[in-house]
Amino acid sequence: MNKTVLITGATSGLGYEFVKMFAADGYDLVLVARNKLKMEEIKSHYSNSKVTVIEKDLSNQYAAKEVFEEVKAAGITINTLVNNAGFGLMGKFDELQISKQSEMIQLNITALTELTYYFLPEMRNSSNAARILNVASTAAFQPGPLMAVYYATKAYVLSFSEALAEELTDTNVTVTTLCPGATKTNFASVANVEKTKMFSGAMSSQEVAEEGYRALLSGKRVVITGSTNKLGAYAAKFLPRSLAAKIAKYVAKEA
Numbered sequence: 001m002n003k004t005v006l007i008t009g010a011t012s013g014l015g016y017e018f019v020k021m022f023a024a025d026g027y028d029l030v031l032v033a034r035n036k037l038k039m040e041e042i043k044s045h046y047s048n049s050k051v052t053v054i055e056k057d058l059s060n061q062y063a064a065k066e067v068f069e070e071v072k073a074a075g076i077t078i079n080t081l082v083n084n085a086g087f088g089l090m091g092k093f094d095e096l097q098i099s100k101q102s103e104m105i106q107l108n109i110t111a112l113t114e115l116t117y118y119f120l121p122e123m124r125n126s127s128n129a130a131r132i133l134n135v136a137s138t139a140a141f142q143p144g145p146l147m148a149v150y151y152a153t154k155a156y157v158l159s160f161s162e163a164l165a166e167e168l169t170d171t172n173v174t175v176t177t178l179c180p181g182a183t184k185t186n187f188a189s190v191a192n193v194e195k196t197k198m199f200s201g202a203m204s205s206q207e208v209a210e211e212g213y214r215a216l217l218s219g220k221r222v223v224i225t226g227s228t229n230k231l232g233a234y235a236a237k238f239l240p241r242s243l244a245a246k247i248a249k250y251v252a253k254e255a
């Protein structure tokens with residue numbers, strides 16, 4: 001039976017690393033992002049896999065449903081869903097454009113939730129193992145002043161995914177949440193955080209994706225990448241939230 005993975009944000013960074021790993025393991029691929037040219041270029045490298053390209057801005061209101069309908073119209077069944085697309089923004093909440101912050105909520109939260117909702121029934125009905133990987137962040141573990149909405153979106157992703165994993169106990173579907181810390185991708189330039197203290201020790205996108213991939217295949221519920229990030233997330237559990245917020249504000253400043 002063919003294994004097919006749908007990966008959002010497949011054109012760069014972690015998403016592109018996942019494309020390489022799933023293709024190497026013989027999966028057929030459904031790539032979702034805005035940059036069609038880049039996805040067609042990626043497709044041209046994988047003649048051994050069936051690759052379907054879906055050009056979609058997932059920050060649009062009905063995008064997730066449209067993706068689901070396009071996948072169904074193509075007769076494709078998804079066994080693995082990787083909700084990876086997302087972005088952040090650095091700045092004071094009241095000084096950033098509200099339209100950009102709403103776009104972030106739509107992409108990081110709504111699209112991820114709705115894609116999971118639409119694809120879950122067929123994944124549950126499958127007689128084979130099915131897997132969901134939701135990309136959160138170490139931002140999920142504390143409030144994040146100067147990136148307030150971004151941190152909150154990732155707290156949602158972690159909470160939602162852990163709850164869903166528990167709901168799906170004893171089914172064929174596992175839900176894994178990947179919580180990377182700073183990672184070398186286009187994220188930092190999009191979010192305008194390249195010069196911050198938090199990005200001084202960024203991990204490579206390959207290392208992070210490999211940890212996420214291993215966790216996904218083993219059905220692990222939550223994976224925090226890298227030992228420093230694991231320690232930070234662990235410490236955040238024991239600190240008062242107000243102090244954790246002060247530390248997050250400090251690392252958001254220029255190095």
Ligand SMILES: NC(=O)c1ccc[n+]([C@@H]2O[C@H](COP(=O)([O-])OP(=O)(O)OC[C@H]3O[C@@H](n4cnc5c(N)ncnc54)[C@H](OP(=O)(O)O)[C@@H]3O)[C@@H](O)[C@H]2O)c1
Binds near residue numbers: 009138
């Ligand atoms: N890098 C880090 O330090 C870091 C740390 C923790 C968590 N994360 C999370 O990791 C995930 C992947 O990010 P990355 O680091 O790999 O960043 P990236 O290199 O900027 O990749 C983001 C991907 O998302 C896609 N995307 C962005 N906006 C989209 C939209 N409106 N509709 C559809 N696709 C969209 C982009 O493709 P197009 O431009 O072609 O649409 C791109 O493929 C995100 O959820 C991010 O929050 C990253």
